[in-house]
Amino acid sequence: MATDAKINGAPERTRMILLGTKFHRVRKTVQLICFIVFILLPLFDVVRFDLPRQRFYFFGAELWISEFSIIFLSMMFLWILVAAMAMIYGRFYCGYLCPQMIFSEAANTLEKRITRLVNRKLSKRGPGLRRMLAIALFSVVLLPASVFVTFVFVSYFVPPADLLHRLLTLDIRTAGGIVGASVTLVTLLDFAFLRQRFCTAICPYGYLQNMLADKHTLQVHYQDEEGKCIHCEKCVLACPMGIDIRLSSHQLECTHCAECIDGCSTVLGRMGREPLIHYAWGDAGKSAAEERWYRRIGLRDGKRVAVLALLLIYASGLSVAISMRQPVMVRIMPDRITLYTKGPDGLIHNRFRLLVSNRGKSQARVTLSLAGLPACKILGVEDGVTLQPGETLQREFDIAAAAAAVSPGVNHLSILTHVEPAQKDGLFAETFIAPMETHPPGGPENKQ
Numbered sequence: 001m002a003t004d005a006k007i008n009g010a011p012e013r014t015r016m017i018l019l020g021t022k023f024h025r026v027r028k029t030v031q032l033i034c035f036i037v038f039i040l041l042p043l044f045d046v047v048r049f050d051l052p053r054q055r056f057y058f059f060g061a062e063l064w065i066s067e068f069s070i071i072f073l074s075m076m077f078l079w080i081l082v083a084a085m086a087m088i089y090g091r092f093y094c095g096y097l098c099p100q101m102i103f104s105e106a107a108n109t110l111e112k113r114i115t116r117l118v119n120r121k122l123s124k125r126g127p128g129l130r131r132m133l134a135i136a137l138f139s140v141v142l143l144p145a146s147v148f149v150t151f152v153f154v155s156y157f158v159p160p161a162d163l164l165h166r167l168l169t170l171d172i173r174t175a176g177g178i179v180g181a182s183v184t185l186v187t188l189l190d191f192a193f194l195r196q197r198f199c200t201a202i203c204p205y206g207y208l209q210n211m212l213a214d215k216h217t218l219q220v221h222y223q224d225e226e227g228k229c230i231h232c233e234k235c236v237l238a239c240p241m242g243i244d245i246r247l248s249s250h251q252l253e254c255t256h257c258a259e260c261i262d263g264c265s266t267v268l269g270r271m272g273r274e275p276l277i278h279y280a281w282g283d284a285g286k287s288a289a290e291e292r293w294y295r296r297i298g299l300r301d302g303k304r305v306a307v308l309a310l311l312l313i314y315a316s317g318l319s320v321a322i323s324m325r326q327p328v329m330v331r332i333m334p335d336r337i338t339l340y341t342k343g344p345d346g347l348i349h350n351r352f353r354l355l356v357s358n359r360g361k362s363q364a365r366v367t368l369s370l371a372g373l374p375a376c377k378i379l380g381v382e383d384g385v386t387l388q389p390g391e392t393l394q395r396e397f398d399i400a401a402a403a404a405a406v407s408p409g410v411n412h413l414s415i416l417t418h419v420e421p422a423q424k425d426g427l428f429a430e431t432f433i434a435p436m437e438t439h440p441p442g443g444p445e446n447k448q
């Protein structure tokens, strides 16, 4: 099992949790909110992929794979949001919002508490037995916790109800069940052995954040030009990543969580001194609290203003695209393999194909009508089509007219579509093909 006292090869120390200190309190509150949000996002379709059905849910809207423009805008918006966060606020995400960090720290705390409990209750037993018992107890708690975390994580990609059914039936035979069981195992091993090592050894976002950071990025900065450090090591003991901020303010492992600020404030505060570690914008070490409001929120140069403007443009484009989105998609295509046929009713027929998808959450009804060629009528879908939520239908239908009532060759007409519940009516400009000879002398009537 991992021990938070020896992360990333740092010397072994017992980590100290500074309960009740400023940043620790803020961080734990934000982490609790993030934990709840992490669980709720897929349950309420705020952000969720549905891989089996090829859907993407974004703030309640069910986007189909065919809605490429909205999916593209959503992806670009999320990507720029992530990049802007890293550029302006550095590793704030890692220290405050990341589920991996939240669960790693929870696993550390849980392991420590169980070890302490076992040591207290069985103080007369040997250390080997106590250690084994602590590991066994920790594993008993870790297994259901890993199943829960995996359930939430996988429900970002598979409908939660489907997932719950698989879990309750202990499905490890189908592909979905095997994937779920494998992810549970990886999660279990992660929280048992890796924890914060994942952040520095595996996580690509950590590397990306370091690449995007520059001299204006928010960071946790150690500054002691006057040699005021009393070498109490409280900052080191408080660090969840097991590093010493005094060696450099640019260590890859540093998640900018500010626990070391709390440590230093606690010690030096008792002596009436200012802490030597603080949040600062870049290397200048200037405290974040010392500047104008727009600089305090991170708008420190043109690059950041440009990124935020870009984010705003994508957010506006996305809102417009979602607001203009029609829940029922209607497509009409002419079947031009056969230009026209003459039916048993003596009329000239042109074949069309209707494709409708109900992407909404209620039943929908689509009806067609014609405009621009009064002699024509619709055959095959005269009564319209009804679709259940999520249903896609394809129907073939004819537009028919008496040969004498239309011009020989190409005639122009419009097919109008109307959807209930109401959405914007559609208009498809189409052509009706009639024989060049409207009164052929008894020859074949089908034209290929």
Ligand code: SF4
Residues within 6 Å of the ligand: 220, 238, 239, 240, 241, 242, 243, 244, 245, 253, 254, 255, 256, 257, 258, 259, 260, 261
């Ligand atoms: S050095 Fe400070 S800010 Fe960085 S991870 Fe450690 S405690 Fe957090």
Ligand code: SF4
Residues within 6 Å of the ligand: 228, 229, 230, 231, 232, 233, 234, 235, 236, 246, 263, 264, 265, 267, 268, 276, 277
């Ligand atoms: S907590 Fe402050 S005073 Fe103590 S070692 Fe760290 S930087 Fe120095």
